[in-house]
Amino acid sequence: MTSQKNFLQTKSTKNLVLRAMQPDDSEALARIYLGARQHNFSWVKHPKLEDFARVSHGEVVEVAIINQEIVGFASLSERDSFLHLLFIKEGWNGCGIGAKLLDWARNQATQALELKVVTANVAAQRFYEREGFLAAGKSVFAKPQNLTYRDGRK
Incomplete structure (x- = not known):
């Protein structure tokens, strides 16, 4: 546990930037989504890289970037203020990125x-x-x- 804590302490989020998803972000976001599903979603049979585009279609997607590296994202259905996806790139969990993306979603939500x-x-x-x-x-x-x-x- 100590080595995990030391590892996280070396990851600095002071340069964290949130911005709207751009077309060039699709592959990086799909890789984060696929990786998380492969490691944590045992009930999903045969997850694919293309799944991200399908499940986030029609939603507003916000991207978290640190030093030009995409480290996470969130997708929101604005129609019903439903946070559909919130995923952090492996190795960046526990650094506060999820909380920042959650704050973004709260500010976007109308209810x-x-x-x-x-x-x-x-x-x-x-x-x-x-x-x-x-x-x-x-x-x-x-x-x-x-x-x-x-x-x-x-």
Whole structure:
């Protein structure tokens, strides 16, 4: 654990920039999305690089960049203030990037932000609860089961 902590301390987010997704960002974002799904989403059979474009279609996507490296992104359905995706590049978790992307989504939302988290993803649940989200429902019939969270700050 100490080596992980030291590693994260060397990652500086002082140069973090958030900006709207540009067409040239697509491949980097798709790679982050694919990597996370391959490592953490065991229920997804045969994830592909093309999945990102399909699932984020019609959403507003914000990109997190540090020193010209894309380190994460979030996608928001503005119609219903639903945070659909929030992914951080491997090696950059725990650096505060997710919180900054979440702040962006909160500022874009016209009503209380909502999102879903798979019940098995305890780390994500802790993150959103720490950020002021409250469990608003549980979908036991979904595969995989998930929780709906609503922003308790708005």
